[in-house]
Structures are given as C-alpha cells and as structure tokens.
Amino acid sequence: MNATRLAKKASQLRLSAISLAENMQNGSFKSLYRGQGIEFSDVREYLHGDNVRAIDWNVTARMGRAFIKQYEEDKELSVFLILDCSRSMEVGLASSRLSQAQEAAALLLLASEHISGAIGAVFFDGKILFSCEPKAGHENSMMILSKLDKLDSISDEEKTDGSVLPNAIMGAAKLLKKRSLVFILSDFRSAKWEKPFAQLAQKNDVVAVKITSPADSELPDMGTVPFFDPETNKKGLFPTLSKKFKHEWREANRQRTDLWKEFCLKHGASPLLLSTEDDAALVLSRFFKQKARS
Numbered sequence: 001m002n003a004t005r006l007a008k009k010a011s012q013l014r015l016s017a018i019s020l021a022e023n024m025q026n027g028s029f030k031s032l033y034r035g036q037g038i039e040f041s042d043v044r045e046y047l048h049g050d051n052v053r054a055i056d057w058n059v060t061a062r063m064g065r066a067f068i069k070q071y072e073e074d075k076e077l078s079v080f081l082i083l084d085c086s087r088s089m090e091v092g093l094a095s096s097r098l099s100q101a102q103e104a105a106a107l108l109l110l111a112s113e114h115i116s117g118a119i120g121a122v123f124f125d126g127k128i129l130f131s132c133e134p135k136a137g138h139e140n141s142m143m144i145l146s147k148l149d150k151l152d153s154i155s156d157e158e159k160t161d162g163s164v165l166p167n168a169i170m171g172a173a174k175l176l177k178k179r180s181l182v183f184i185l186s187d188f189r190s191a192k193w194e195k196p197f198a199q200l201a202q203k204n205d206v207v208a209v210k211i212t213s214p215a216d217s218e219l220p221d222m223g224t225v226p227f228f229d230p231e232t233n234k235k236g237l238f239p240t241l242s243k244k245f246k247h248e249w250r251e252a253n254r255q256r257t258d259l260w261k262e263f264c265l266k267h268g269a270s271p272l273l274l275s276t277e278d279d280a281a282l283v284l285s286r287f288f289k290q291k292a293r294s
Contacts, residue, residue, distance in 0.1 A: 016281035017110035018048070023288035024111055043067045045138065047114060078134045078179075079112040080204075081105050081121040081144075082172055084186035085129060085151055086163040089211065095276050097211040101185040102148055104209060104280040108183055109148075113141045120175055123151065124168040126160030133175040163190035170196045176204060185209045185274075188260055198267045206269040207287075210260060213276050217253045219246055 043056050046066035054068040083105050089098040105121075112119050120134035121144050130147045132140075165186060172182065173196070182204045184197075200206055219240045227236045239245050257273070264271040272287050274280060 016285075017107050018114060020107055020281060020285050020288070021111040021114035023285045023292070024115060042070045044070050044136075047138065050114065078118045078120070078176070078181070079108065080134060080172055080176060080180050080182045081108060081119070082165075082168050082182065082184040082186070083121065083123045083148075084125075084163065084165060084168075084184075084190075084211075085123055086125045086165075086190070087159065087161065088163070088187055088189045091213060091215075097187055097213060097276055098151075100274060100276045100278070100280060101209075101211050102151065104211075104274060104284065105148055105183075105185055106145060107281055107284060109141055109144055113138065119144060120172075120180075121147075122168045122172050122175075123147065124164050126162035127164060128168065128171065129154075131171060131175065133177075134180065165190040165193040166196050169193060169200050173200050173203070180204050182206045183209055185211060187211050194263060197263075197269070201267045201269045206264075206267075207272060208260075208264045208269050209272045209274050210257070211274055211276070217250050219249055 043059050044067065046055060046060075046068050050068050056067050056069045059067040083101055085098060089101060090096050109119055109121075118134035118136040119141055120132050121130065122128065123130040129151070132144065165188070169184070176182070182200060184206065186209075188208070188210055197206070197208075219238065222240045224237055224239050227238045261271045270287075270291070272283070274283050
C-alpha cells in the first residue's frame with residue numbers, strides 16, 4: 001500500500017473502521033470491550049463516528065470544538081498490532097500479503113481509536129523495524145499509521161532477510177502491562193514462533209490473522225518455473241503443469257493450515273484467514289460478528 005493509495009483510501013478506511021469498531025465492541029472479548037463504564041475519568045476530542053450523546057457540552061463550548069466524555073473502562077482498553085513485513089509477505093498475485101496486512105492493520109488501528117483504545121505496535125522483518133507500547137490518543141494513532149505507511153519507502157537494500165516473529169511476539173509481551181487484545185498479522189512461515197505465541201496467549205486475547213495468497217493452494221499454469229524461498233534462501237523448480245505436483249501442493253497447504261488452526265485454538269487464540277483477494281474490512285467485521293454470536 002503506497003502513500004498515494006493510502007491517502008485515497010483514508011476516507012474509506014475510516015468509514016469502514018466505524019462499523020468495525022462497533023463489531024469489535026460487541027464481540028466476545030467482553031473483559032476488554034465493555035463500552036462505557038460508570039466512573040467518569042476524562043474527556044477527549046470528538047472523532048467522526050463517536051456517540052453524540054457522550055459529548056461534554058461545557059468543555060465543547062469552552063474549547064470551541066467538540067469533546068466527548070471518557071470513562072475509566074474506555075481508558076483501560078488496550079490493542080496491540082504485530083505486523084510481519086518479512087520478504088515472504090511481499091509475495092502475491094494481484095496484490096501482496098504485506099499490502100493486505102497493512103490495510104487490515106490500518107483498519108484495526110482506526111477502529112480501536114473509535115472505541116477509545118490505547119494502541120501499540122511492533123513491525124518486523126529480519127529485525128524489529130518499529131515498536132511502541134500502547135498509548136491512547138489520536139496523535140499516537142496517527143504516528144503508528146504514519147509508520148505503517150512508511151514501510152513502503154524501505155528500499156530492498158534496507159530490508160533484512162529472514163523473520164524475527166518469535167522476537168516480535170516476546171517483545172510485545174514485555175510491552176503489555178495488562179491483558180490486551182493482540183492481533184498478529186503474518187503468513188506464519190517463520191520458525192520457532194509457537195512457544196512465545198502460546199505464552200502471549202496465556203495472558204492476552206490473541207487473534208492470529210494468517211495472510212494468504214491464492215497461489216498458496218492453487219498454482220497457476222506457468223510450466224516449470226524457478227522457485228526461491230526468501231525466508232530460507234532455498235531454491236528449486238516447480239512443475240506447475242503437473243497434476244500430481246499441484247495435488248501435493250494443495251494438500252501440503254491444507255495440512256499446514258489445519259495444524260496452524262489447531263495450535264491457535266489449543267492455546268486459546270482465535271485463528272482468522274485473510275486472503276489477498278478478500279475485502280479486509282468485510283472479513284474483520286464478519287469475524288467480530290461471529291465472536292458476538294459465539
């Protein structure tokens with residue numbers, strides 16, 4: 001997602017985020033999303049989509065712009081994003097896994113802001129690119145969104161091979177001072193992430209968003225093509241016209257996905273598949289609606 005595309009989609013993202021925020025609040029993460037509490041705590045500037053009944057008219061008149069009342073439970077809300085920017089995330093047909101993950105992260109960030117959340121994030125490839133502990137406020141949200149946008153300006157020479165997903169998860173755990181809602185957006189193709197993932201899920205509500213591409217299960221007919229794995233640096237040849245090879249490819253992907261889902265559920269995390277061909281806002285909204293019904 002380049003800067004121009006992000007700018008064009010900003011309005012659409014914000015509108016989608018309002019609906020997403022409602023579904024997040026109504027989901028099954030009730031210990032984190034209770035809505036307004038009893039004890040008044042503070043005020044913050046009104047954001048488009050906020051409940052107008054929460055406007056503090058005295059502060060609004062004094063400041064000359066709209067402010068809403070904020071309650072203690074609102075301020076306790078904490079959301080954390082872990083975004084995989086490794087080379088394998090650059091793979092995709094019409095669009096890359098990384099582009100889809102960026103859009104999903106932007107939606108979750110904006111939606112969290114609408115429900116007065118403290119938001120933090122870690123971005124990584126073969127090293128940690130950016131990290132910040134959860135903080136509330138529009139300025140913090142825009143800072144993270146800016147960092148998200150600037151990922152596209154990193155040159156190929158500046159990128160680090162490999163993936164430090166395990167380190168990113170452990171780093172997030174250290175930044176989280178209380179139970180939080182954590183979204184991990186990754187293709188989960190790196191190694192040794194399982195143990196820190198399980199430990200993180202013990203103390204937090206984790207949503208594992210596996211970013212997929214249609215080619216993960218169905219290879220297009222391109223003859224015999226060279227293959228390079230950017231995570232392991234392994235090379236090979238793929239006979240994409242071979243029915244046997246295509247069947248084995250499809251089965252291997254199904255088994256990997258099934259094992260990943262089973263692992264997530266075993267440790268109390270919520271697995272979610274998000275394809276590069278999906279509408280991220282729609283998939284996320286459906287996910288939270290399903291959580292509300294479960």
